[in-house]
Amino acid sequence: MGLVVERERGRVHVVEHSTNTRLATVSGMGDLSHASAVYSRDQRYAFVFGRDGGLTKVDLLRGRIVKRVVQAGNSIGGAVSQDGTVVAVSNYEPGGVRLFDAQTLDMIMDIPAAAADGSLSKVVGLVDAPGDRFVFSLYDAGEIWVADVGDRSNPIITRFPDVGRLPYDALLTPDGRFYIAGLFGEDGLALLDLWHPDRGVRRIMDNYGRGDEKLPVYKMPHLEGWAMSGQLAFVPAVGRHEVLVIDSKDWTEKGRIPVHGQPVFVMAQPAGRQVWVNFALPDNDTVQIIDTETLEIAHTLRPGPAVLHMEFTPRGERVWLSVRDDDRVAVYDTNSFERVAQLDIHKPSGIFFSSRATRIGL
């Protein structure tokens, strides 16, 4: 099961991906521009983070809101702790992270993202990490923080300043070991080995732009743990129409693949043979599929105008695409590349299946 965000109408649709149907519609979700969701450990409840600072707990089984709080002015995402008891929310306004009890949504901790000069940064790239930790990045200050919240009354925050200009998002490798923040303000990514945080943050793929003039970026790329396929990480270049391929043995460049436009989401299919890529304006009617063995484009699809988001079924036999300007979610078979189903949903944006609950850092 899962849900699809209907961003303009403040609603989510509970869906199932066995026969590709809608089970329920839940209204009253507030401002769902750029809404995202994470799941309770039993996959029954979704925690939806809204642009108006809303945090809403939705019961997928009963198709209704269990609890809703407006916890900040503007938030973009969150994570559930390793043990499932805490929901962390990543806020733009006020810049920081807030922790809530996953059962009751009572706030249990407030972590303002204050840089050395006291100014608050927007928080991006918030992930849960093993050992009761949350890792996140400070967009304005250019820092990475690790919060150990094992002792609720005494959180331990480790700050890594000066990781690079404007980290815009981050991923955690599926094994929970490496946190990688993409930088918007310069070419490169910042890597933190959570097994050895004492080694500090390291720059990888430095100057991948080679001094070339950056192309305009009409939509921010996104990074998540699905960047990994086997030993390789596939990430969007920023200001270049390329997918960068990084060898995770030593974090050096393995290659780069020219693509149709500015990549926004670069997602490895669970089986690992394909990486699907969608794009920013004005190229957002196209999806390309990369073969991870040959590092070549294997297919190009034109699902429709404004493909915003993609979500694979847990074992990857199908992928759901939100085609915003067709007011439709299109379901594709990843073996035949044919469209096998569609759901009529007004201006669909994020698609989140409950199997995310079983993956660290998602």
Add this chain to the structure above:
Amino acid sequence: MIRTVIALFVPMLAGLAADALWASSELTDERIRQLNHMLIHDCGSCHGLTLNGGLGPALTPAAMHGKPTETIRQTIVNGRKGTPMPPFGSMLSGQEIDWLVDAIKDGITRGD
């Protein structure tokens, strides 16, 4: 001499007026609908679907109060270097940008 100047001036004014009329009739209803949609959904992906802000600042009439029209226009055409605001000058005509500037200053209607 004055008669000559007027003789030259009148056709020029007429030409300008004709240009203006011709120009304002260029934005069809459908194009306006598309621009409205772009403002809400594409600009809105950073500025919020209600234009109340997100990664980018709020673009509501209240937030834009006092900002010179030319500043808003230049930001849309050229973007803001060093920030995620990209240049839209190559994607939109001068008139389309004028429409967007007015929509931002006066407020827009949601939904289609």
